[in-house]
Amino acid sequence: ARLTVRDGADTTLDIDAPKRVLTTKGHMAADLHVHAAPGLDNAFAPMKRVRTFIAEHGEIMVAATHDKIFDFNPLLKKMRLTDKMIAVTGAEVTSTQQTERAPHSIGHMNFYPLAVKPHSHKRGLPNHENRRTRDVLHDMHVHFDDPVAQLNHPRDSFKLSCKTLPDDYRELINDKQFFDHMGVAAHPYNPHQPLTEGPNKSLIEAHPVTGIRDIDFDVLEVMNGTQAYRPERVDAVRQDWLSLVAQGEKIAAAANSDSHNKWQIVAMPRNMVRLGADRIADFSLPRFTKAVKAGAFYGTTGPFIDLALDNALIGQTHKGRNGVLSGRIYAADWAKATQLKVQTNGKTVHTLTLPADGRFSVAMQFEADSFVTLEASGPAGALYKAAYPGFFPYAYSNPIYVDADGDGAWTPPGLSAD
Numbered sequence: 001a002r003l004t005v006r007d008g009a010d011t012t013l014d015i016d017a018p019k020r021v022l023t024t025k026g027h028m029a030a031d032l033h034v035h036a037a038p039g040l041d042n043a044f045a046p047m048k049r050v051r052t053f054i055a056e057h058g059e060i061m062v063a064a065t066h067d068k069i070f071d072f073n074p075l076l077k078k079m080r081l082t083d084k085m086i087a088v089t090g091a092e093v094t095s096t097q098q099t100e101r102a103p104h105s106i107g108h109m110n111f112y113p114l115a116v117k118p119h120s121h122k123r124g125l126p127n128h129e130n131r132r133t134r135d136v137l138h139d140m141h142v143h144f145d146d147p148v149a150q151l152n153h154p155r156d157s158f159k160l161s162c163k164t165l166p167d168d169y170r171e172l173i174n175d176k177q178f179f180d181h182m183g184v185a186a187h188p189y190n191p192h193q194p195l196t197e198g199p200n201k202s203l204i205e206a207h208p209v210t211g212i213r214d215i216d217f218d219v220l221e222v223m224n225g226t227q228a229y230r231p232e233r234v235d236a237v238r239q240d241w242l243s244l245v246a247q248g249e250k251i252a253a254a255a256n257s258d259s260h261n262k263w264q265i266v267a268m269p270r271n272m273v274r275l276g277a278d279r280i281a282d283f284s285l286p287r288f289t290k291a292v293k294a295g296a297f298y299g300t301t302g303p304f305i306d307l308a309l310d311n312a313l314i315g316q317t318h319k320g321r322n323g324v325l326s327g328r329i330y331a332a333d334w335a336k337a338t339q340l341k342v343q344t345n346g347k348t349v350h351t352l353t354l355p356a357d358g359r360f361s362v363a364m365q366f367e368a369d370s371f372v373t374l375e376a377s378g379p380a381g382a383l384y385k386a387a388y389p390g391f392f393p394y395a396y397s398n399p400i401y402v403d404a405d406g407d408g409a410w411t412p413p414g415l416s417a418d
Helices: 046-055 073-078 133-143 198-204 233-246 285-293 382-387
Strands: 027-034 060-063 086-088 091-094 108-112 148-151 219-224 252-256 270-274 297-300 304-309 317-319 322-330 339-344 347-353 359-365 370-377 394-397 400-403
Touching (some): 027 046, 027 285, 046 073, 073 086, 108 133, 133 148, 148 285, 270 285, 297 304, 304 400
Parallel strands (some): 148 219
Antiparallel strands (some): 108 148, 322 359, 370 400
């Protein structure tokens, strides 16, 4: 529709109201990393952030203000929008001081849900400078009754995740990316090497009293911001994540906007969390927290996923050496995926061209305990590019675990020889 803008005048667009073309039954859309003022690196007003989130039909927004607990709920009540979205109170813990105990700080970590303490320093956030990652995880666990711990943007590219590091790797380390330095290790994480060897083992060194380790996160942020921004980022972090899952670290993979500025699209990418309900009125914070920790969600920039291995859903465990992986990849016509990749233990075992209805069925066999993931992708057409510049249709699942021998315990497959 053509719009003529005149000073001080309202204009009514003569267009048909958009119609919903699909629903995501039992799932709600969540962005687990959202910024707004009064963050130290953000001037985007909280009221505008709420409006943009609702405009994108985001349903669950996790506040991630740097080093300060922030709660959008009073603003939602003031704007009379509590029936349009859910605001989860949280913070992004961001150390900046390089010390002997924390030579490369602790990266960036989200924690949610949290309770605001309005008269306390940083509104109740414990001190985290000159602290090791495992100590911060323990502090947050004690102070806030075991919130979700999420490691944000741990890697930017493959530069520091190759088998042989470049001679100048120390100059390439970025404090914001935890896997570039692993905190006390002051050395990049090597996804090709076991956690029990070399510098990697710093991640699993348990505190002698609390038993908590540096790797004891619930969630790892695999997607962060636009896909065009450092295009390697998703693949590099996904490689790290899959190597950890293969070694028994059941960490869920999230897709978040990390939206700071007015030009960044909030709730894109997003996580579709399986909650058994998809209405704001039916939202349960404990159920949401439990689902996120269990990995009962998938990340997407448009395509939606229905997936089961026989009767096991994303985040659950299938028993037996055989099963049928089936489901549907569906989307609005302008955001469709056309290709599907099925992975076992992080290795692609099937590549399929999706039919028009997006349905698929693949017979799977497992010699030993394993885990199954998938990726779906498609080209960005003109409409998609106009709506979401810098993105293309893409979705990935969290694992379905496979207890092949049926002994009731999942034995991680370990890193592959190649």
